[in-house]
Amino acid sequence: MAAVLDSRLKALLQSTFSRWRADTVNLQLSDDQMMLEATLERVFREHSTGPRIRAAEPVGFDQALWATLVGQGIPALRVPEDKGGGGMSLMHAVLAAEQAGLALASAPLVEAIVANRLLAVAGSGQAEALLGECLDGRAIVTLALRDAGREPQQLVPAGAVADAVICLEGDAVTIRRGVTRLDMLADGAGQTQHGAIAAQRLDLGRATSCIELPAARTAFEAMLAEWKLLTAALVALVARRAIDDAARYACEREAFGRRIGEYQGVSHALADAFVDVDGARMLVWRTADAIARRESGAAALLSMAWWWAASRSGDAALKALRVFGGYGATLEYDAQLCYRRAGAHALIAGDPERELLRAADLVFGPVAGRPAPAVALPDAGDVAIDFDWGPEAAAARERTRSFIARHGGAQMTRFMRDSLDGFDPQLHRQLAAEGLLYPEMPPEYGGPGLSGRSAAAIHETLAEAGWHLLVPGITGLVWRVIHHFGSDWMKQELLPQVATGDIHLALGYTEPSCGSDIFAAKTTATKAGDDWLINGQKMFTSSGHRSDYNLLITRTAPDKHRGLTLFIAPVKQPGYSVTEIRTIGDDRTNVTFYSDLRVPDRYRLGDVNGGTKILALALAIEQSGGGVYLGGLRQLCGAALAWARQDGAQGRPIDEPRVRLAIAEAVARSHVTDALSRRSIWNFEIGRVKKHEGPMVKLFGSESWSGCSQKLLRLAAPDTLLRGYAGAGLVEWSARRNIAATIYAGTSEVQRSLIAEAGLGLPRTRG
Ligand SMILES: Cc1cc2nc3c(=O)[nH]c(=O)nc-3n(C[C@H](O)[C@H](O)[C@H](O)COP(=O)(O)OP(=O)(O)OC[C@H]3O[C@@H](n4cnc5c(N)ncnc54)[C@H](O)[C@@H]3O)c2cc1C
Structure with missing residues (x-):
């Protein structure tokens, strides 16, 4: 559905921006990952049809579908090959969960994938015997999300169909079989639940057998972490299904003599939902990559990915439901099903905001006097995708930091911000001499010829430091247009002078x-x-x-x-x-x-x-990168955190949940912006420009910077009423500064229209 630039522009882009190398950012799925996606797409198309999904309600389990998935080895894809599984990576599991979400599959795939893996690596003969039952379809194993000792009666995902539950009780990991099922309704009137996802209240204290595994608590926590990531992937794609269905409907349904997709009340709501959900998807991918490379911030990313996917997917599905008008509320339409499924998957672990608080603990440190959260992450295997910008961009970032350290300081920060145009010709020539002014300018015109990734890394670093180089920022857009479309004479005449910082x-x-x-x-x-x-x-x-x-x-x-x-x-x-x-x-x-x-x-x-x-x-070109918005958001987060860590009359603001949540939201949004931006830049560099991806970065980045600034302006009031260059004063500046970011380079309304048209195939609304 996504529109791409016409072939002439694509060829031009490819010729200029094909310096992408395989050792750096690569979001291309591997052949076997694509094959897995295609297999699941085919299985679900056949076995997860509307009538089959409805027939599987209210429990949410389709035995024949499950048998097919087991036959294809899907629930065992994370089980090592020598234990009879597929030996696949965390990213393969993410892709399987996405397909299950997109198909509204009535199958406990995520639970089985993670539980089967734990059985395989638990180091127990009894666990392996149970795994054997699971691999040939005789048993289904799931996991309890909360401590079974403290909360023996709890809602367990896949609890309605599972033969065994892996539980944590204190530090002990156990498998419980023959667990007592409890009614879902308080009056005991029957088995029903909000989203029909085969969840069930169980009494884990009443089981016919309980085997303690030698596996450590960390193995359980790693399984739980994987469950969260896969469920985040699944729930985002449930919402994506809702959005795609709604977009199709909006292209057909007419009201007042026009297709309803021509009304911005419809198309812009869907564009917002699409950006939120696609942002969730990219953050999940980014997290899988971070886990694979054992990044220190991977656990916090996971919590943010869970929170974002869980809190936005339900909203997105609801927006999509409303596009169907009255029909969306009827049981005949899938819209209500998507809404209920998204909600059920998202809420089964409790209020998603708790996970944002956990992210806050991991990023800012725990509230004074509380222990730090335990961190255990799964072994990811070879995820194939790679969000890292590579050594060239890392070196460019370092050179930029070094330049700022040599030339910066409080006076320069003031100059950059308050001179109204922060322009120092000598400084700009020095930046040019060090290859930091126009990083992508080809060497034949005197530039360093760096990649788009390196350019983005430089721009982000400058923005984080509060260096707002407007003059080269705009020159940087125009020279690239000249480079694509100018005559040879024009390029020879102008680009070398641009490269040295002599003309603007x-x-x-x-x-x-x-x-x-x-x-x-x-x-x-x-x-x-x-x-x-x-x-x-x-x-x-x-x-x-x-x-x-x-x-x-x-x-x-x-x-x-x-x-x-x-x-x-x-x-x-x-x-x-x-x-x-x-x-x-x-x-x-x-x-x-x-x-x-x-x-x-x-x-x-x-x-x-x-x-x-x-x-x-x-x-x-103008909308392809998010460096300015991302740098702005990061600078805002740093300023808010500096304010929040100072002692106030009532203690440190950072110890208050509302403050932690607001700053953590800004941090999470910066990661979503970053993930969307990396994808857009990567696609741009390989000449596969999807017209909606740049506007997504622009819309999400600028609106997040603006929305978070407004929130933090209120949160840190009245300190934010005074202007300044750090802490609350910088928040105040940010709240003024980024208003224009939602206007220039196309207003947010225009970006929404572009996303709706190019990304969702909706009709033009702009005449
Ligand atoms: C700080 C700053 C720097 C700028 N720098 C430059 C620059 O260097 N060069 C340059 O050429 N321009 C620049 N601009 C201009 C900027 O690109 C425009 O302001 C922007 O495109 C909006 O145009 P407008 O102001 O005429 O508003 P209008 O287009 O009149 O829009 C007014 C309102 O109507 C909404 N609207 C308009 N059309 C639609 C539609 N089809 N659907 C829904 N809503 C719609 C808009 O979203 C907006 O809310 C800059 C603007 C600012 C604030």
Whole structure:
């Protein structure tokens, strides 16, 4: 369904950005992972149809489906090969859970996968015997989520169909068989549950047998961690199914003479749900990778992935349900089923916010006087995917840190933020000399020729330090457009000067009468001999007072889309003037005026009246990375944490749950932004630009930065009413600064439309 850029743009991107190497970020699934996905997709298409799912209610178990899955060896995919299983990685299990979620499978796949693995590695003959029963389909084993000693009666996932339950009681790990099943309704009237996921209340204290395993508590906790990750993967894809169904319906159903997908009340809600759920999916993948590489923050990532997937999937499924109007509430439609399933999977471990508190303990340290949470993670095996940007990007990040350490300091931070345009020509030339100004500029034009990943690492590091380099930020967008579409002459003339930091470029898209609708530009270009005369006015031409050349959209014919021509107009000449505009976020931007500005034809970019197509790439470049938003979010988290760790009248704010939750949410959102951004940059670099992925990063990153800033502004009040450069003062600045981030480079509403159209196949809503 996802739209991709047309083949010409793809070829151009591939030729320029194909420096991606196999030793760095790689989100391509391996052949056997794709085969697993395809197998499960086929099995579920045949065995998890609407009538079969309904027939399996209210318990939520389809015996024939289960037999097929067992026959394919799916519940044993994490069991080592020498114990009769598939010996597959954690990521394979994630993919299996995703397919089960997408198919609303009536099968306790996640529970069986993790429990079977524990049986295999427990070092017990009795466990292995039970595993044998599981592998040939005679038994199903599950796990109890809470301590069986403290809470013998508890809701157990797959408890309705499991023959045995692996439990933790104190430090002892046991297998209990013949456990007493309890009624689900308080009045004992029957077996039913919210989402029909085969969960059941069990009395773990009343079992016919109880075997203690030699496996340590850590083995149980590692199993529980894997269960959380797989359930997060599953629940995100239940919600994704709901969104896809709703998008299809919105393309067909009409109201008031239009398809309902043409109403933004529908399409934007689905776009938001899609971003949340896809963000959950990418965070799960990122976590699997972090566990595999034994990153120190992997356990915190897992808690954040669980919290995010569990708390957003139910909301997303509900938004999708509402797209069906009254039909969504009927039992005939799958929408209600998705909503109930998402809720049931997400809530079975309790309120998801508890897991965010656990993430807070892991990231910030426990509340004073409390023990640190225990951490045990599964052995992930070869997950095949790789989120790491590789050695080149790591070195670029280090060089940037070193540059900031040599040239930075409190004075520089103030200068960067408060001079309104933080521009020091000498500093910019030094950044250029060290390859940090335009990292991707090819060596033939004097640049370092680094990858997009390295560029993103540099931009993030600068933003984290509070260095907001607006002038090169905008020049960096324009030179890449020149590199793709400029003539050889133009490239030779301009790019070497850009590379050294000697000339600067600005973007002249927005006009007084049109911003989001950039194709409605009125500024004219008329032919005057071999030259063109430009007349009109542009709004918000940031760094237009510094620029030597402006990328201008001009009107050269009346047709809205086929009447636009682009120029890289030299503006240091008569006919160009600038008026300053100051913004709430300490930005300086400009109104720029063009009065018979004479531009030789050699500065034309692309064909006469051919500007629209170039703009598609220019906008894709602008929206492809999330470095600014991610850096901003991280800086915000650091500032909020610094404030929260100071002693106040009532103790340290960081010890209050509401403070921990708010800062942990900002940290979690930064990880979702990061995961989405890495995927977008990777796809961009290999020339597989999906038009919706950049807007997803832009929308999620900027809205998260903004939303978290507003929340923290209130949370740390009244300290945040005073301006400053650290702690609460920096939160105050952040709350002002990032407002524009949700507006420039396309407002959040425009991003939602792009995501709905390109990612969900919904109709255009923008005329
Ligand atoms: C700090 C800053 C720096 C900027 N720098 C530059 C720059 O360097 N170069 C440049 O060319 N521009 C720049 N811009 C301009 C920016 O790109 C525009 O402000 C933005 O595209 C919105 O255009 P507008 O302000 O005309 O608002 P409008 O397009 O008039 O929008 C007004 C409101 O209507 C909503 N809206 C509009 N169309 C739709 C739609 N189809 N569906 C739903 N809602 C819609 C918008 O989301 C917004 O809420 C900058 C802006 C700021 C704030």
